[in-house]
Amino acid sequence: MFDRDLEDKIKSTSRKYKLIALIGPRQSGKTTLAKKAFPKHGYFSLENPDVKFRAHNDPRSFLESLPKESILDEIQNAPELFSYLQEIVDDKEDPRRFVLTGSNSFQLNEKISQSLAGRIRIFTVLPLTLNEIPLSIRPNDINQLLVTGFYPRIYDEDLGANEWFESYYQTYLQKDIKSIINVSDTNQFDRFVRLCAGRIGGLTDYSAIASDVGVAQPTAVRWASVLESSFITFRLAPHFNNFGKRLVKSPKLYFYDTGLLCQLLRIKTIDQLDVHPLRGPIFENFVIAECIKQVFSAGEQPGLYFWRDQHGHEIDLIIESGHSLIPVEIKSGATFHPNWLTNLNWFSKLQPEVSGYVVYGGTQPFQHQGHKIVPWHNLNSLPLQTVAP
Numbered sequence: 001m002f003d004r005d006l007e008d009k010i011k012s013t014s015r016k017y018k019l020i021a022l023i024g025p026r027q028s029g030k031t032t033l034a035k036k037a038f039p040k041h042g043y044f045s046l047e048n049p050d051v052k053f054r055a056h057n058d059p060r061s062f063l064e065s066l067p068k069e070s071i072l073d074e075i076q077n078a079p080e081l082f083s084y085l086q087e088i089v090d091d092k093e094d095p096r097r098f099v100l101t102g103s104n105s106f107q108l109n110e111k112i113s114q115s116l117a118g119r120i121r122i123f124t125v126l127p128l129t130l131n132e133i134p135l136s137i138r139p140n141d142i143n144q145l146l147v148t149g150f151y152p153r154i155y156d157e158d159l160g161a162n163e164w165f166e167s168y169y170q171t172y173l174q175k176d177i178k179s180i181i182n183v184s185d186t187n188q189f190d191r192f193v194r195l196c197a198g199r200i201g202g203l204t205d206y207s208a209i210a211s212d213v214g215v216a217q218p219t220a221v222r223w224a225s226v227l228e229s230s231f232i233t234f235r236l237a238p239h240f241n242n243f244g245k246r247l248v249k250s251p252k253l254y255f256y257d258t259g260l261l262c263q264l265l266r267i268k269t270i271d272q273l274d275v276h277p278l279r280g281p282i283f284e285n286f287v288i289a290e291c292i293k294q295v296f297s298a299g300e301q302p303g304l305y306f307w308r309d310q311h312g313h314e315i316d317l318i319i320e321s322g323h324s325l326i327p328v329e330i331k332s333g334a335t336f337h338p339n340w341l342t343n344l345n346w347f348s349k350l351q352p353e354v355s356g357y358v359v360y361g362g363t364q365p366f367q368h369q370g371h372k373i374v375p376w377h378n379l380n381s382l383p384l385q386t387v388a389p
Contacts, residue, residue, distance in 0.1 A: 001032060001036060001156070002029065002032075002128060002132050002133070002134075002152055002155075002156070003132065004029065004033050004036075004125075004128075004132060004297070005129065005131070005132060005294075005297035005298065006033065006123060006125065006296070006297045006298075006299060007033060007036065007037050009123070009298065009299035010022070010033070010037050010123060010299075011037055011038075013121050013123075013299070014037075014038070014097070014099070016121075017119075017120065017121045018088065018089045018096070018097045018098070018119075019085060019089055019097070019098050019099075019100065019116065019119060019120040019121070020099055020100070020120065020121045020122075020123065021075070021099075021100040021101070021102065021108065021112070021120055021121070021122045021123070022034055022099070022100070022101045022102075022123050022124075022125045023101070023102045023103070023108055023122060023123070023124055023125070023231075024103070024124055024125035024126050024231055025103060025126070025127070025230065025231035025232065025256065025257075026103045026168070026171070026172070026176070027151050027152070027153055027168065028125050028126055028127050028151065028152070028231070029125060029127075029128070029152045030073075030101040030102075030103075030125045031045075031071075031073050031101060032152070033125060034071045034073070034099050034101055035071065037099075038069065038071060038099055040069065041067070041069045041070055041071045041099060042066055042067035042069070042070040042071065043070070043071045043073065044066065044070060044071065044072055044073065045073040045074060046072060046073060046074045046075060046077040046078045047073070047074045047077060052077055052078060055078035055080060055081055056078060056080055059078070059080040059081050059083075059084050060084055062081075063081065063084055063085070063088070063096075066096075068095055068096050068097065069096070069097045069098075070096075070097075070098055070099070071098070071099045071100075071101070072098055072099070072100050072101070073101050074101060074102060074103060075100040075101065075102050075108070076102045076103065076108050076111075079111050082111045082112070082114070082115040082116060083115050085098065085115070085116065086115045086116055086119065089116070089119045089120075090119070100120075103176070103230065103231075109229075123296075123299060124296045125296075126231065126256055126292070126293045126296055126297075127149065127150035127151045127152065127256065127257050127293070128150040128151070128152055128155070128293075129150070129290060129293045129294055129297055130150075130290055130377065130379060130380075131294075131380055132297075133150070133155060137155050137158075138155075141270065142283070142361055142376050142377075143270035143273045143274055144270050145258075145286075146258045146259070146262060146273060146282055146283065146286055147161060147258075147259060147262050147267060147268075147269070147270055147273055148161045148259050149161060149165070149257045149258055149259015149260060149262070150257055150258075150259065150293075151164070151168070151257065151259065154259070161259050161263075162263065162268050165259055165260050165263035166263065168260070169260065169263060169264070172230070172232070173186050173189065173190060174186070176230055177189060177226065177230075180226055180229070180230070181222065181223070181226055188213060188214070188215065189223060191213050192209065192213045192215070192220065192223050193227065193232070193264060194264050194265070195209050195212055195213060196209065196224070196227065196233060196253060197255065197261055197264035197265050198265065198278070199253055200253060200254055200255060200261065200278065200281045200282065200284075200285050201252060201253070201254065201281035201284050201285060202252065202253060202281075203250040203251070203252060203253075204224075204235060204250055204251050204252065204253050205250075206220040206221050206224055207220075231256055232255060232256065232260070233253060233254065233255050233256070234254055234255075234256060234289075234292065235251035235252065235253055235254075236251055236252045236253075236254060236288060236304065236305065236306050236317075237251045237305050237306075238250065238251065238252075238305060238306055238307065238308060239305035239306070239307050239318045239320070239325060252306055254285045254288055254289060255285060255289070256289055256292075256293075257289070258282055258285055258286045258289070261282060261285060262282065265278065265282075279332060280331075280332045282332075283330065283332035283361060283376075284316060284330045284332070286376075287316075287317070287328075287330045287359050287376070287379065288304070288316075288317055288330070290379050291304055291317065291319075291379065291382065291384055292304060294379070294380065294384050295384055298384075303319070303320035303321075304317060304318065304319060304320070305317075305318040305320065306318060307325075307327070307347070313343055313346055313347070314343060315327040315328070315329065315343055315344070315347055315356075316328060316329055316330040317329075317330065319382065319383060319384065321383060324351060324353075324354050325351060325354070326354060326356070326357070326383055327343075327344055327347045327348075327354070327356040327357070328356065328357045328358070328359060328382065329341075329343060329344055329356065329357070329358045329359070330358075330359050330360075331358060331359070331360045331361070332360070332361045333360060333361055333362075334360070334361045334362040334363075335362065336358075336360060336362060336366075336368070336373055338368065338369075340358050340360070341356075341358070341368065341369055341371055344356035344358070344371050345369070348370075355370050355371055355372065356371045356372075357371065357372045357373075357374055357382060358371060358372070358373045358374065359374045359375075359376060359379065359382070360373065360374070360375065360376065361375075361376055362375050362376075363375045363377070365378055365381070
């Protein structure tokens, strides 16, 4: 069991809201976190057929039978409960409180917007951040870390990452996908996911992916939204509101976990990763996903972007901090090269008072030409606490 940075925020929020929800991918630690934060709450899994049957057939009686404080796990399996939960929240004399967990944000957001908007506090629980993995079990080698990924169970039970991710992904295809959309050919959807994996760090072009898979573009867009709603992928939006430049406005595509990403790319070992042509984008994916996880772990929404204009200038990551934009370049190499600062120096002309950061694959922090050089294992030194929600 891991100590999660989000725990204190969840506890303090629960004193103000009758309903809080923990959403995130399967096996990201939502249930464990809920039980650890609220050990005296009753626990009821709506993946249990008996519990699901009771909730489905008589939701009012089911809720009345529960303790005054309860955890309802995988709440998306019992959509009938949402209207009754609304009644409980709106009744000031009703003392009942619930912690909800769910693995599909599309289904949950639809129900919440219909019944619980403004009545519930939602937290996103993603796989472990780098700092949440104890040093005693965390890989020291960056390649090993990227292949292993960040799902808690791999570390908690000392499991082989390759076998675990293979099972995880097959369960996702056979269970989650079929419950969300009607996919007649999961092999075709699998090809779509793997093609997305091969395009990490690139601008989203679902027309090209659709053509390669052999489906219509609207189908590819719908499948992409499913990957996002089930917390497999996310899009990093461009920042294009400042400086009056002609800027690229398409988002970039990334995966929340590099272990799953490597599995999809059929990278099984650190030696394979070391020579893989996508090692640089995989490292970039790790840094950006880690930053997003750290912001979510603080109970906030990420104010993170990238920057690219039509003259070839590009910044891998922009941290929005008040009226300032903090630029971050990401380089997988272990040896610093001064030419890594080219785009940071250019960007500094637009904001002379703001210094930039380089996150690299080396181990030593230092400064060069006014910019901070940050090793991969020290990402908590980035100014993410200033991210605008």
